[in-house]
Amino acid sequence: MPSPQPKRQKRNPVQWVPSEERARRDRVGYVRKGSHMLVTTKDMLLKAQEGHYAVGAFNVENLEFVMAVIAAAEERHSPVIMQTTPGTVKYASLDYFAAMCKVAAEAASVPVAIHLDHGDGFDRCIQAMHAGYTSVMIDGSHVAFEDNIALTASVTKVAAPIGIPVEAELGKVGGKEDDGPAVAGENPYTDPDQAEEFVARTGCTSLAVGVGTAHGVYKGTPHIEQGVLKAIRSRLDIPLVLHGTSGVPDDQVAEAIANGICKVNYATELRQAFTRGYMAYMAENPDCFDPKKPSRPGMAEIQAVVASHMDNLGSSNRA
Ligand SMILES: [Zn+2]
Numbered sequence: 001m002p003s004p005q006p007k008r009q010k011r012n013p014v015q016w017v018p019s020e021e022r023a024r025r026d027r028v029g030y031v032r033k034g035s036h037m038l039v040t041t042k043d044m045l046l047k048a049q050e051g052h053y054a055v056g057a058f059n060v061e062n063l064e065f066v067m068a069v070i071a072a073a074e075e076r077h078s079p080v081i082m083q084t085t086p087g088t089v090k091y092a093s094l095d096y097f098a099a100m101c102k103v104a105a106e107a108a109s110v111p112v113a114i115h116l117d118h119g120d121g122f123d124r125c126i127q128a129m130h131a132g133y134t135s136v137m138i139d140g141s142h143v144a145f146e147d148n149i150a151l152t153a154s155v156t157k158v159a160a161p162i163g164i165p166v167e168a169e170l171g172k173v174g175g176k177e178d179d180g181p182a183v184a185g186e187n188p189y190t191d192p193d194q195a196e197e198f199v200a201r202t203g204c205t206s207l208a209v210g211v212g213t214a215h216g217v218y219k220g221t222p223h224i225e226q227g228v229l230k231a232i233r234s235r236l237d238i239p240l241v242l243h244g245t246s247g248v249p250d251d252q253v254a255e256a257i258a259n260g261i262c263k264v265n266y267a268t269e270l271r272q273a274f275t276r277g278y279m280a281y282m283a284e285n286p287d288c289f290d291p292k293k294p295s296r297p298g299m300a301e302i303q304a305v306v307a308s309h310m311d312n313l314g315s316s317n318r319a
Helices: 019-028 041-051 063-076 086-091 094-107 122-131 145-162 192-202 226-235 250-258 268-284 292-313
Strands: 055-059 080-084 112-119 135-138 166-170 206-209 240-242 261-266
Touching: 041 055, 041 112, 041 261, 055 063, 055 112, 055 268, 055 292, 063 080, 063 094, 063 268, 063 292, 080 094, 086 094, 086 112, 086 122, 094 112, 094 122, 112 122, 122 135, 122 145, 135 145, 145 166, 145 192, 166 192, 192 206, 192 226, 206 226, 226 240, 226 250, 250 261, 250 292, 261 268, 261 292, 268 292
Parallel strands: 055 080, 055 261, 080 112, 112 135, 135 166, 166 206, 206 240, 240 261
Antiparallel strands: none
8 A cells, every 4th residue: 555645844834923922032032943042133133232232234145154154153252143135035045045044043152143134025024034034124215205114014014923023224225235336425314203203103123224324335435424323313212223334444333333223234245255265265276176165265254254343343242
């Protein structure tokens, strides 16, 4: 007699969570079953806000980035956020990145969160939560104020009951999220009045603000408008997020943290670091055909960049 077909395993749906359980998760930070150190960004960022430091959110592009970022976090005893843009998840998939980060988090001695960076719509955010991301961003900064509110609220409505924090964006960070050059000084700043109304009406748990930074490679010297940031901070009590930080001088970032930034994103510098290490090895060893060999110096470059940022952000020894 033929043995019965094994049942196809169903993926866990996003489930409703009772209020007592939500309160418990709020207290301890939501730890996903089987992942000792995979946490949401909520607790991580609130601790940073209390302690007047920021947690680095580093964009990972492949397995090597994940391993290098975790190595830096362990070396510095720092909490860490690994994040992916829609461009990156189109390259592999949400499931691939969620799985890699989960494996890394389970073996890590520091708190790790995995975050969807620049979520480009309701569906992508829901897919990320299904895949196991512990934090999402919905980016409605490209649409009108009221539409941004409606889009952001649609995501928080689903995310809040299951304890997933939602970052939103108001105002614009210049440049392009995934590729292409950025132009410094072209960005409209976040309006503090609008920011207060936006957060009240959407329930977002952190907010990316436009304060003069841009994505990509800066052509001029970037300048953070600290006055705008202070004005926004005086109206909001949720963690604020700085995008487009690659290439921004460390002293400006440190001042922005003093003025209320709790999460700082780095993408471009990590790409540059990996490619620098990789290419240098290949230049010296042009006959090499084992990709592991040039990847090691690539990872070492990323680790050094990330560790140095953790020191500047003040997150070292906060794990
Ligand atoms: Zn960004």
